[in-house]
Amino acid sequence: MTTTLDGSAAGPGGDPAPPARTYDVGASDEVAERGRLVVTLGGGPDAVTIGVFRFGGTLYAYENRCAHQGGPACQGRIVSRVRERLDDQQRSLGTVFDETTMHIVCPWHGFEYDVTTGRHPGRPDYALRGVSVDEEGGRIRVTV
Amino acid sequence: MTIDDEVRRLPTQEITTHTDSREILANAARDTERYALDEYFIVDVDSHHVELDSWPEILKYLDSPVLRDTAEQMMKNWPNAARLALHNHSPGLTMQDVSGRIPHQAALGEETPGTDNGAHRDVTLVRRAMDAMSIDVQIVFPQPMLETGLHPQPQIATALLQAYNRWFTAEVLPREPRIKTMLGLPFEDPDACLATVEEFADHPGVIGFLVTSQRHAGVHRNAYMPLYRMLEERGLPIGFHAGPNQADSMTSTMNKFLSAHAMSFVTCNMTHMTNWVINGIPERFPGLKTIWIESGLAWVPFMMQRLDHEYYMRQSDAPLLTKPPSHYMREMFYTSQPMEWTDDALLESTLRAIDAPNSLMYSSDWPHWDFDVPGRIASLPFLDDHAKRNILGETARKVFGL
Numbered sequence: 001m002t003t004t005l006d007g008s009a010a011g012p013g014g015d016p017a018p019p020a021r022t023y024d025v026g027a028s029d030e031v032a033e034r035g036r037l038v039v040t041l042g043g044g045p046d047a048v049t050i051g052v053f054r055f056g057g058t059l060y061a062y063e064n065r066c067a068h069q070g071g072p073a074c075q076g077r078i079v080s081r082v083r084e085r086l087d088d089q090q091r092s093l094g095t096v097f098d099e100t101t102m103h104i105v106c107p108w109h110g111f112e113y114d115v116t117t118g119r120h121p122g123r124p125d126y127a128l129r130g131v132s133v134d135e136e137g138g139r140i141r142v143t144v
Numbered sequence: 145m146t147i148d149d150e151v152r153r154l155p156t157q158e159i160t161t162h163t164d165s166r167e168i169l170a171n172a173a174r175d176t177e178r179y180a181l182d183e184y185f186i187v188d189v190d191s192h193h194v195e196l197d198s199w200p201e202i203l204k205y206l207d208s209p210v211l212r213d214t215a216e217q218m219m220k221n222w223p224n225a226a227r228l229a230l231h232n233h234s235p236g237l238t239m240q241d242v243s244g245r246i247p248h249q250a251a252l253g254e255e256t257p258g259t260d261n262g263a264h265r266d267v268t269l270v271r272r273a274m275d276a277m278s279i280d281v282q283i284v285f286p287q288p289m290l291e292t293g294l295h296p297q298p299q300i301a302t303a304l305l306q307a308y309n310r311w312f313t314a315e316v317l318p319r320e321p322r323i324k325t326m327l328g329l330p331f332e333d334p335d336a337c338l339a340t341v342e343e344f345a346d347h348p349g350v351i352g353f354l355v356t357s358q359r360h361a362g363v364h365r366n367a368y369m370p371l372y373r374m375l376e377e378r379g380l381p382i383g384f385h386a387g388p389n390q391a392d393s394m395t396s397t398m399n400k401f402l403s404a405h406a407m408s409f410v411t412c413n414m415t416h417m418t419n420w421v422i423n424g425i426p427e428r429f430p431g432l433k434t435i436w437i438e439s440g441l442a443w444v445p446f447m448m449q450r451l452d453h454e455y456y457m458r459q460s461d462a463p464l465l466t467k468p469p470s471h472y473m474r475e476m477f478y479t480s481q482p483m484e485w486t487d488d489a490l491l492e493s494t495l496r497a498i499d500a501p502n503s504l505m506y507s508s509d510w511p512h513w514d515f516d517v518p519g520r521i522a523s524l525p526f527l528d529d530h531a532k533r534n535i536l537g538e539t540a541r542k543v544f545g546l
Contacts, residue, residue: 023148038154045177049154069517070171075159077245105245107159107168109514112245 022143025052028135031059034102038064038074041144048144050074050131053115055102059135060115061142062104062128067120071108073128079103081114081121161251165269165511168248169276175519181278184533186518187540188282189479190385190437190507193270193316194252195286195308196227198262201315203229205307211300230304232295233288236390239401240513249513263315270323273510277517280537281546282508283324283351284316290328290387293358298332305330309344317349324544326352326383334367341374351544352380352435357387359412364423372429381433381477381543386412413439417447417473422455424464426472433543435477438509442484445497448473474499477543479507480521480535482514492526501531505540 023041031037031054040049049064051074066073080097087093103112103121114121118128132143156163176182195202203215211230218229241249252269259265274282289308295301309327317323327344330336337353344350353375355363375382388408389395395404413436420426420434436444448470455462455469465472478498485491498504509515521527521535540546 023151024146025151026147026153036157038157040152040154042150065171065174069520070174072159072168072171075154075156077158079245107245107247108171110242110245 020143022141025140025142028138028140031140033057034078036074036078041142050142050144051104052133052140052142053104055115059133059140061131061133062118063131065129066106066108066111067126067128068106068109068111071106073104073106073111073113076105076107079105159247161247161253163247164254165252165272166276169273172277172517172519175517175522176278179519179522181518181522185537185541186279186506187537187546188279188508189505189540190481191273191282191284191510192287192512193266193284195289198266199227199229201262202308202311205310206303207306208303211303230300231288232291234291234294234389236401236404237288242513246513248511252511263319266316267319267323271320274322277508279508279518281322281324283326285325285354285385290356290385292328293331293356293387294389302330302333302336306340309340313344313347313350317347321349324349324351326354326381328354328356331355331358331361334371337371338374341371341378345378345380352383354383354385355416356385357389357412359415362419363416364419364425369428372425372432376429376432381435383435383437384413384416385437386410386439409439410443414443414447418451421451421469421472422462424462426475427464427466433477435479437479437507438481440482440484441478441480441494441498444473444478445494448497474503477503477505477539479505481507481509481516483516483520488525495527501527501534502539504535505543506536
């Protein structure tokens, strides 16, 4: 289970979820490498907005709700993780982008999440709610 | 294969500086529903508008023909001065948006169809934010103008504050009664402070006055006593709105905006709080309501303990006090943002220490990068509904007579 900063549960133990349903959200080529597709599924009070991302050829999907204050995390910048390089004497050599990573950044307050885990890199119990996504026959389907 | 009927693509896939505030803040509506925020009276005691968008309009309100000419020449001749003439824009402030990760901090560049000047556009943006966050009354401050307390030329700071205050009261406040303000005081000039209160105190929508960003003038100086007396007699609160400065002696060692921001806002208000309490200003002006703004809360219990500890050993250094410093601090008011909620137990202890149900007032600080939505207060697990109602608006209603 992941937690949110306002104490609400974002996984098992939270509010009882409505029955799962699978949606066709678009064609595979609509989500490029390091790209995204943000869609709202369903209507009324049960509607949920999700972001689908592709990194390393794999799709990941998360609810568009930051664990911090509920901001639209999936609509923020996509950027590699910033790392600081040190030499063998622990002296700083400055910062670089780690091109082997992909972060999504909540535009409300800058909370960053590793797209492969949905977790904040420094506080992994702050996490986005993951959504099941698969790809078949050139189509992307998510189940919520 | 086709997209399911019940799948709707968001028109804005990525939020930028050009995204409409209502869309940026759309998720706040979930809190409105979840916590029934429409049933609360919500006052936002600290928010900001974008005065530099209206800078040429504001500078027209400068009293001095010489300064007005200086401003006009700067705007005409300096390529980047159209929105900065005469201003002391602090270096480092453009780091606030974390390299574009938090776009609304850098600019609210959205369309506002039908607006015919800067003030009209400003009011439109404020209304959008208020409606998106279910806020009933918003106390609105400028942004870079709050740095005026650090202007290297105090006489220009005084002139700019006068021009801004005249522009805001003439052009912004009359357009929207839900907007209120506490106007900045030209603190370097005590006589000008008195003139500012005299000129604006009775203007509709002006509900107090601010000391902004200033940290180099001791608030206990005798020259300020007439100001405090005047505010006390008029029943108008004084607010200390902290501001960051990476050029302070301490923060100048810091190589990251995070570090300077974390320390600078807080030490600004810690300095004033110390002088305010230890010199017995609350004893001299017991009816003067004092508000500490935009410096979070975590520093307050630290100062309560630290000042009490020293006071018990050095009572003769603070002869006007008749009770420990923390007791005075508990009778003051604090705005909530940025509420450092990283550890439930520590936050709960802080709220208890400051008597939050009677001293704490919600503030969003929108559109700054560390703003708080009202749901932040509504979701606190260790406060009852009465306390939440007070924090979200009822305490502000009393403090400001709303």
